[in-house]
Amino acid sequence: MVSPARGLLGVRPTLRGTALLAGVVTLGVTGRLGGIPELFGVAVALFSLLLIALASLGLRRLESGRAALQVRRTIAPNPVVRGEDSTVSLRVSPLVESAAALERLWRLQLSEQAPPELLEDGARSRVTTGETTITVDYHLKPTRRGRWPLGPLRVSSLDAFGLARSTTTLGEPLLVTVWPRTSDLESRARLLGDIDQTGSGSRLASADDAVLREYVPGDDPRRVHWPTAARLGELMVRADEAAGVRPVTVLFDLALLGEEHGEWALELAASIACSLLGPGYSVRLIPSALGPDGLGGHPAVTGAETGRPAILNSTVDLAAPATPAAATEGMAATVRALRDGLRRNEAYLAVLGPCPAEAWEELAALGTEASAALAITIAAGSPAGSPAEAALRAGGWQVCQAVVGADHSLVWGQVREIIAGMRAAS
Numbered sequence: 001m002v003s004p005a006r007g008l009l010g011v012r013p014t015l016r017g018t019a020l021l022a023g024v025v026t027l028g029v030t031g032r033l034g035g036i037p038e039l040f041g042v043a044v045a046l047f048s049l050l051l052i053a054l055a056s057l058g059l060r061r062l063e064s065g066r067a068a069l070q071v072r073r074t075i076a077p078n079p080v081v082r083g084e085d086s087t088v089s090l091r092v093s094p095l096v097e098s099a100a101a102l103e104r105l106w107r108l109q110l111s112e113q114a115p116p117e118l119l120e121d122g123a124r125s126r127v128t129t130g131e132t133t134i135t136v137d138y139h140l141k142p143t144r145r146g147r148w149p150l151g152p153l154r155v156s157s158l159d160a161f162g163l164a165r166s167t168t169t170l171g172e173p174l175l176v177t178v179w180p181r182t183s184d185l186e187s188r189a190r191l192l193g194d195i196d197q198t199g200s201g202s203r204l205a206s207a208d209d210a211v212l213r214e215y216v217p218g219d220d221p222r223r224v225h226w227p228t229a230a231r232l233g234e235l236m237v238r239a240d241e242a243a244g245v246r247p248v249t250v251l252f253d254l255a256l257l258g259e260e261h262g263e264w265a266l267e268l269a270a271s272i273a274c275s276l277l278g279p280g281y282s283v284r285l286i287p288s289a290l291g292p293d294g295l296g297g298h299p300a301v302t303g304a305e306t307g308r309p310a311i312l313n314s315t316v317d318l319a320a321p322a323t324p325a326a327a328t329e330g331m332a333a334t335v336r337a338l339r340d341g342l343r344r345n346e347a348y349l350a351v352l353g354p355c356p357a358e359a360w361e362e363l364a365a366l367g368t369e370a371s372a373a374l375a376i377t378i379a380a381g382s383p384a385g386s387p388a389e390a391a392l393r394a395g396g397w398q399v400c401q402a403v404v405g406a407d408h409s410l411v412w413g414q415v416r417e418i419i420a421g422m423r424a425a426s
Helices: 004-009 015-033 037-058 099-106 226-232 254-258 262-277 304-313 324-340 357-369 387-394 408-425
Strands: 011-013 069-076 086-094 109-111 126-129 134-140 146-150 153-158 164-170 174-179 211-214 236-239 247-252 282-287 347-352 372-377 398-401
Touching: 011 015, 011 037, 015 037, 037 164, 069 099, 069 174, 086 099, 174 304, 226 236, 247 262, 247 324, 254 262, 254 324, 262 282, 262 304, 262 347, 262 408, 282 304, 282 324, 324 357, 347 357, 357 372, 357 387, 372 387, 372 408, 387 398, 398 408
Parallel strands: 247 282, 247 347, 347 372, 372 398
Antiparallel strands: 011 164, 069 086, 086 134, 109 153, 126 134, 146 174, 153 164, 211 236
């Protein structure tokens, strides 16, 4: 709610009010110097009228009283994806319908407040006036990942005589979540393979333990759930970690966000993580600086319907470390946590920048313990065969160097070739 003092600061005389004020000064001076008290009295009365107009607007509360107004704002789709359109519908209406509220509503001039990060080319709005509602529709096209405030609504109104104008806000701002834009990467077949389970020494998964998903090429036919397939008319398979779904961790180097191509690199990591959900992997996207919840703050997810929003939500607030030392320590601490919590048959896909030597050792050790480890190195203008790459290879990592700014599908093609070679060699 706007305070009285702030409300008064938002009131200004209109052109008509300014002209009246000039006339008041002229009449007052003339009446005083000319000894005409009647003329001076008229000046005082007109000046009082102007003060009343200013005070009535400044002390008025748009969201309270008999003529209170309310704002409702909806966004679809929400969250918003960077670079894609989203429609905002803003409705202003009386809290309780009354003649005073409707009169106040029709006197308003509306202006939405939106940060430039949500508008690529500005906003063109369409205003629709109903019997009791004013609706403003416009489009957002975010240019940056993050959380950005939309609103509050900026309103301007005149007093009954047109002498004063008040500019204030109405309603509360809405925080808009902007996801990174991801690419659809080919992932129908299980490139990383499955975990073979036998009856010796381990409990075989039952249908009660599993969730079902659509069959994709590469699935074990023994995992087809025939009762569901007969009911739906399409092949469905059991998909859970106990039934042989390999857990995959996508590790993202936060130091990349300090580079010009940082957002491209993050979108590459998010695209890979989301694409791996399709074949039924248990996936988690881990940044190289864990919060107070540690690895628990980035749980593994399965299934595109629920897993993709969880992965993308985890990227919204990511930011580059404050210093190179913080980036190095963050990477080393994160890798140590991953080693301590290593899951059975876990595979790693890491999107890395030019890591300092302190981080190479931890990463190399992780590569020797994981069932599969593949690093995508991103360094503009950096030749292949760097000391960091050599250290990773010595630790059992497969390494490919991505061309900065290349289409994500091209980078994923390199990854697929390396994984295919790994499977052939095994």
